[in-house]
Amino acid sequence: MESLSQLMQLLFSGLTIGSIYALIAIGFVITYNITGVLNFAQGEFAMLGALLTISMSSAGLPLYLAVIVAILIVMMVGGLFERAAIYPARKSSVATLIIITIGVSFVFRGAAIFIWGTQPHSLTPFSGNTPIRIFEAVLLPQSLWAVGISLAALAGMYYFFNKTYTGKAVTACVMNRFAAQLMGIKPEKMSFLSISLSAGLGALAGIIIAPISGASYQMGLMLGMKAFIAAVIGGLTNAPAAVLGAFLIGIIEAFSEGYLSSGYKDAVSFAVLLLVLFFMPNGLFSKKSGKRV
């Protein structure tokens, strides 16, 4: 019984963290497929979202309002980033663009230190802190929020990409940029849209995790990298696969933390990244999707 409860506990925390990674990973996939850029600044959007929400809610704004405003601000920051850094360099090599996003992530991190300092901040959980007991395992309400909100966001994304005109235009750009251009879709506009959308998703992820693990200027780096691994496991071109990858990474991480040691947690996820890159470079789920077609 002891081991079962531990198993459940680790599974819950894996799913919680996985849902956070999923939100950021989708942003990666969208950005990568439309602009061809591996956006290393993606995790910083989560950091900005979390810290903005904390500031606004401590200034007296109701939480839901703070969350919405923070997401909107981060989306604007994302759009600004696209116009100021990606757009002027869109003709340069992918390598250059990748380094530009690294530079931008530095700027975000530094700006966060100026505004919020280096010490971590915390956000009150969305609905109390009374743990729920399932199968001898303890589940925090915030974990339910995390999984629920990200599933809702994923459903929203699905609707957006498959049912709305703008979403379909973005999808068209993902599939074939040139053909989309011939159909009168402006890839530059889609690039702007996709980066600000990913920024919004990232901000949401940061806000959800803030009550669980706190928020500080440096949280973006690791979050971004983990989400990145998730996206690569999913094959970088397939959003649902990236989501699966994210949950997988979350669970692997929770288990290696629980059964191995928390120090090696990061190494394990990166080892998974290397293994996937080496043996299944198109992603773990590529075969499945290939068959379906």
Place this chain on the structure above:
Amino acid sequence: MDTKKFTRSYKLNLYGIALLLFAVIIFPFLVPSNYFISMFILIGLYGIVCTGLVVLMGHTGQISLGHAAFYGIGAYSSAIVSGKYDLPPLMGVITGILIACIVALLIGIPSFKLKEHYLALATLGFGVIVFTFLKEWTSLTGGLNGFFGIPPFEVAGFTFTNDLSYYFIVWAILVIGLWFVNNLIHSRTGRALKSIHGSESAAESIGINLMTFKLKALIISAVFASVAGSFYAHYISFINPQLFEVMTSIVFLIMVVIGGSSSLWGGLAGAIIYVWLVELLKDWVPLLGFSTGGEFEIVFFGVLLVVLLIFKPKGLMGSWMEKKLFLSQKKNVQNKKGAAL
């Protein structure tokens, strides 16, 4: 590209190296200040790492986000071999080189099988893994507390004890490294690497084995980083894992971008400018009323990186060299015209 230009830039670089050697020798006599000597040891070490990176980035077009790990491999190999097992320091340096080569092969072969920028990802992952092991394997590395008491470097009975001796050996290695890279980039290998950067499919179609050449570039850059790391460890005599974090890899990347990855001198120029800017920021930031100097640095270099890549993607040395070569070529053409008339 005609061979004429190659021989020209080759000679130009050779003069540059000779000039540098001269400057290195007379510098301590002109400026006998410990502050500058220790600063230049650091520049020399960074210069070695970045010169290696220039081969990988500028000539092969691959990005590495994990060179701090190779730097760390060198440092910890030296520390462990000479500090823990009391073997000759030279063996530590060689151990570092061997491990760096093996690791470069292990990362390189799978990631070069893939197109695009998987090397960036693989090296990033590798960097985090190495950092974690340095941090967690406390019985071997000392963990986060660091590794104390690394003996000074010694070879053939001569022990490097003071700053000046390290200054000379580090810069001697850098000069040799530059000379080696200059020969390399003007050899068949160098031209092959350049053609890979230009267009992988074109390079492949004229019979260049992408895998071999990319691996060569990666191994060379890994060895450079490892050697620099070894000497860093012997010079400072204390190392800890934080010195070899992902951030350090990015700092190396920044240096190369500032200096310009397409020029032989880009790595050294980047290292000089970076160290100098850091010193400058240390002096100026408090005057602006900010107390958090180190953090200001991050923003500053982030902005610098973005602006440089948008407006001067070839880096400072790259643009300068191009202008210089272009002008001299123009002159050449004019001279020829004059001769023909």
